[in-house]
Amino acid sequence: MALPWFVIIDGSDRSSRKGSGNMDMLSRIIRQPLPFAELLGIEFVSAATDRIVARLIVRSDLCTHPAVLHGGAIMAFADTLGAAGTFVNLPEGAGTTTIESKTNFVAPAPVGTEITGEAVPIHRGRRTMIWQTRITSSEGRLIALVTQTQLVL
Numbered sequence: 001m002a003l004p005w006f007v008i009i010d011g012s013d014r015s016s017r018k019g020s021g022n023m024d025m026l027s028r029i030i031r032q033p034l035p036f037a038e039l040l041g042i043e044f045v046s047a048a049t050d051r052i053v054a055r056l057i058v059r060s061d062l063c064t065h066p067a068v069l070h071g072g073a074i075m076a077f078a079d080t081l082g083a084a085g086t087f088v089n090l091p092e093g094a095g096t097t098t099i100e101s102k103t104n105f106v107a108p109a110p111v112g113t114e115i116t117g118e119a120v121p122i123h124r125g126r127r128t129m130i131w132q133t134r135i136t137s138s139e140g141r142l143i144a145l146v147t148q149t150q151l152v153l
Helices: 014-018 022-031 035-040 071-087
Strands: 043-048 051-057 095-105 114-124 128-137 142-152
Touching: 022 043, 022 071, 035 071, 051 071, 071 095, 071 114, 071 128, 071 142
Parallel strands: none
Antiparallel strands: 043 051, 051 114, 095 142, 114 128, 128 142
């Protein structure tokens, strides 16, 4: 079994988190960084129970030929946002891991491009959560659309 990406370690429960400020949720995500997210250079911008936003600058070491963002990097970016969205909705003591993901690649993101990912929940249940992430360029062009299912552990 895959290890969970996030586990709630504070004493709050899901209902109390819904009333928390967005900065508190963003702070919680930043306090527990994922090493791979740091390697990719993901910068979380905002976090709420119903929306996660992050940015990424397309670097040459994340690209394929010709110098455009590799599909795996796009998928990893979106996966991180969906996991973070689940994280801010978890009950105390729970963790999460991705069990399914589907990506539609729409346009390339050349090196130097700043992309933004916005993840919103499609379903937030007790055992699974489904998140959809739109990845766009700073000009608003759709780069990819990702839908993923997170298991609540």
